[in-house]
Amino acid sequence: MSENKEIITTELSELGEFGLINKLTKDLKLINKQSIKGVGDDAAVLNYNSEQIVVTTDLLLEGVHFNLAYTPLMHLGYKAVTVNISDIAAMNAKPRQILVSFAVSNRFGLEAIEELYKGIHIACKDYGVDLVGGDTSSSVKGLFISITAIGGVEKENVVYRSGANVKDILCVTGDLGSAYMGLQLLERENKIYKSDPLIQPDLSGYDYLLQRQLRPQARVDIINYFKENGIVPTSMIDISDGLSSEAIHLSINSDKGCRIFEDKIPIADQTIELANEFGLEPLICALNGGEDYELLFSVKPSDFQKIKSNPDITAIGYFTEKEEGMNLEVSNGKIIPLNSQGWNAFLNP
Amino acid sequence: MSENKEIITTELSELGEFGLINKLTKDLKLINKQSIKGVGDDAAVLNYNSEQIVVTTDLLLEGVHFNLAYTPLMHLGYKAVTVNISDIAAMNAKPRQILVSFAVSNRFGLEAIEELYKGIHIACKDYGVDLVGGDTSSSVKGLFISITAIGGVEKENVVYRSGANVKDILCVTGDLGSAYMGLQLLERENKIYKSDPLIQPDLSGYDYLLQRQLRPQARVDIINYFKENGIVPTSMIDISDGLSSEAIHLSINSDKGCRIFEDKIPIADQTIELANEFGLEPLICALNGGEDYELLFSVKPSDFQKIKSNPDITAIGYFTEKEEGMNLEVSNGKIIPLNSQGWNAFLNP
Numbered sequence: 001m002s003e004n005k006e007i008i009t010t011e012l013s014e015l016g017e018f019g020l021i022n023k024l025t026k027d028l029k030l031i032n033k034q035s036i037k038g039v040g041d042d043a044a045v046l047n048y049n050s051e052q053i054v055v056t057t058d059l060l061l062e063g064v065h066f067n068l069a070y071t072p073l074m075h076l077g078y079k080a081v082t083v084n085i086s087d088i089a090a091m092n093a094k095p096r097q098i099l100v101s102f103a104v105s106n107r108f109g110l111e112a113i114e115e116l117y118k119g120i121h122i123a124c125k126d127y128g129v130d131l132v133g134g135d136t137s138s139s140v141k142g143l144f145i146s147i148t149a150i151g152g153v154e155k156e157n158v159v160y161r162s163g164a165n166v167k168d169i170l171c172v173t174g175d176l177g178s179a180y181m182g183l184q185l186l187e188r189e190n191k192i193y194k195s196d197p198l199i200q201p202d203l204s205g206y207d208y209l210l211q212r213q214l215r216p217q218a219r220v221d222i223i224n225y226f227k228e229n230g231i232v233p234t235s236m237i238d239i240s241d242g243l244s245s246e247a248i249h250l251s252i253n254s255d256k257g258c259r260i261f262e263d264k265i266p267i268a269d270q271t272i273e274l275a276n277e278f279g280l281e282p283l284i285c286a287l288n289g290g291e292d293y294e295l296l297f298s299v300k301p302s303d304f305q306k307i308k309s310n311p312d313i314t315a316i317g318y319f320t321e322k323e324e325g326m327n328l329e330v331s332n333g334k335i336i337p338l339n340s341q342g343w344n345a346f347l348n349p
Numbered sequence: 350m351s352e353n354k355e356i357i358t359t360e361l362s363e364l365g366e367f368g369l370i371n372k373l374t375k376d377l378k379l380i381n382k383q384s385i386k387g388v389g390d391d392a393a394v395l396n397y398n399s400e401q402i403v404v405t406t407d408l409l410l411e412g413v414h415f416n417l418a419y420t421p422l423m424h425l426g427y428k429a430v431t432v433n434i435s436d437i438a439a440m441n442a443k444p445r446q447i448l449v450s451f452a453v454s455n456r457f458g459l460e461a462i463e464e465l466y467k468g469i470h471i472a473c474k475d476y477g478v479d480l481v482g483g484d485t486s487s488s489v490k491g492l493f494i495s496i497t498a499i500g501g502v503e504k505e506n507v508v509y510r511s512g513a514n515v516k517d518i519l520c521v522t523g524d525l526g527s528a529y530m531g532l533q534l535l536e537r538e539n540k541i542y543k544s545d546p547l548i549q550p551d552l553s554g555y556d557y558l559l560q561r562q563l564r565p566q567a568r569v570d571i572i573n574y575f576k577e578n579g580i581v582p583t584s585m586i587d588i589s590d591g592l593s594s595e596a597i598h599l600s601i602n603s604d605k606g607c608r609i610f611e612d613k614i615p616i617a618d619q620t621i622e623l624a625n626e627f628g629l630e631p632l633i634c635a636l637n638g639g640e641d642y643e644l645l646f647s648v649k650p651s652d653f654q655k656i657k658s659n660p661d662i663t664a665i666g667y668f669t670e671k672e673e674g675m676n677l678e679v680s681n682g683k684i685i686p687l688n689s690q691g692w693n694a695f696l697n698p
Contacts, residue, residue: 037507041440041510042585049398050398052394054395055448059493064488065486088392101406101495139493141489146450155396160386237391
């Protein structure tokens with residue numbers, strides 16, 4: 001499982017920074033008309049004359065955000081882009097450009113960085129974004145990745161976390177908790193492998209969970225769907241820290257309360273199955289698992305008709321007056337506050 | 350000299366990510382009309398309706414780009430912003446926004462991060478930019494800073510590295526080599542301090558060199574001067590790796606040759622004095638020292654009248670046909686190729 005770890009046949013120091021950048025970006029073609037000038041000057045030049053620009057940045061650090069023992073570098077590159085594109089989508093914007101910076105120790109050779117960039121390039125193609133800049137450096141230890149993503153959206157269509165109104169329907173895309181269970185599976189198998197390298201990891205039957213953890217998709221498709229169907233959500237956020245945390249963000253930023261129904265939360269069969277095997281509550285995985293990169297958003301009740309036929313969108317609750325608090329209604333009708341300490345303890349054992 | 354190193358009275362884990370971000374950004378006021386929404390959503394929202402946008406990003410890593418034994422965290426924060434603003438200035442653009450990401454090990458407490466941000470906030474004020482986003486993380490080891498800067502410039506005024514023509518005058522702002530000598534001084538005194546902590550560092554008389562190394566200024570003032578005087582350089586780059594390397598960049602990108610005159614290169618008296626003390630050639634420090642963050646640019650001969658009265662700008666040479674190569678004419682009239690191996694060996698001993 002640790003085949004990525006030391007594949008050095010070409011030392012980065014042989015190439016130098018400019019040789020490396022040239023190697024990694026020489027086949028780049030700019031695809032967005034807003035990308036005027038990409039890699040190769042002091043800064044990239046962009047043109048967004050009729051739109052608002054949205055811009056976001058995220059760090060990924062080895063040993064904190066990923067473990068190279070079970071994360072293929074190509075998937076890591078793809079995921080690093082996804083995490084940022086997901087933030088652009090959460091503003092209801094179309095992603096257009098990224099800047100990629102990384103620092104690596106001398107443990108990594110050219111081939112490792114090329115694997116990372118292979119994933120980055122595939123993600124650029126999938127999301128239709130241009131790689132227009134970045135920075136490279138050596139590090140004392142480990143791999144650091146910092147990506148900035150830029151997107152555009154018509155002024156009137158920007159969606160903040162703060163626009164939810166009472167009675168707006170709270171919706172979520174895809175299903176929740178699966179990326180978290182994928183991580184649990186990878187960590188279990190990695191522990192077994194470390195204790196006895198002759199035991200091959202048993203990951204069969206859980207392809208979906210692994211894909212959700214290793215190669216998540218940003219929901220740009222949903223943003224396109226909104227546009228095609230004339231829907232502008234009243235509030236939106238992407239789910240990186242779990243449903244509970246993100247619903248609290250929307251509620252606090254919108255100065256509202258919310259109610260979520262346990263039995264409406266979409267959880268995949270594989271997630272339920274593996275959670276049971278691990279002795280975990282699937283609901284807790286969905287509420288606090290994180291890394292789903294699905295979108296959590298609210299729409300006006302009058303817009304709900306337009307989206308309820310989309311099989312990728314599930315209504316899970318609604319916004320209330322602030323005084324009613326942020327609550328989960330579980331199957332037996334009991335109401336549990338969303339910011340319950342129980343969930344936090346689970347997250348930070 | 351190592352007073353920054355372990356000042357922890359408030360653990361970052363007590364605050365949590367949102368508490369920390371809130372603490373570091375609560376007094377932020379957006380000052381640019383292009384900054385629509387800053388910290389606090391999935392992405393920042395910017396509006397640049399009548400301009401091109403330029404965007405750049407730079408990494409700074411402890412142990413690679415800075416040594417906290419002699420770098421006050423406040424200065425480090427200021428410098429991390431400067432490095433990026435300098436790239437925006439090198440496109441002839443006005444800096445407007447930055448996104449700041451950092452990762453820290455548990456060696457750093459809130460007070461250390463607040464010092465870092467104090468420098469970042471002062472830089473934002475000095476350069477007139479808004480801090481509109483970023484990311485924070487823990488790191489396994491060391492401090493890691495990644496900044497993205499965004500600026501704007503009228504379409505017709507963007508200056509690339511590639512626009513120099515034969516006979517264009519090559520100019521540089523300020524003086525060169527001083528930041529490099531500041532670094533030599535700090536490293537010498539740090540070595541002495543490490544060998545005997547009772548010996549106090551002797552940095553007296555070299556304030557200018559220290560300031561150039563620890564708190565360099567991006568030449569936004571020169572960009573404003575260009576604008577006020579109706580000058581658009583034909584090519585421009587900021588000097589981060591030394592005059593020699595940057596002149597080569599402009600020449601190659603413009604597909605031209607260049608000639609630089611040794612006796613025209615501006616070098617400060619303190620630089621010459623300390624270089625002599627260290628047994629270094631001041632010229633070599635200016636050519637390859639790096640971290641000057643001055644601007645190297647070319648103007649049409651007809652524009653030269655407009656700038657030659659500016660005491661902060663020095664003409665140091667001119668562009669030639671490509672076939673003539675990239676050369677330095679030293680005092681005795683001898684011609685030395687700029688990409689001489691001698692310089693590289695100096696940089697990478």
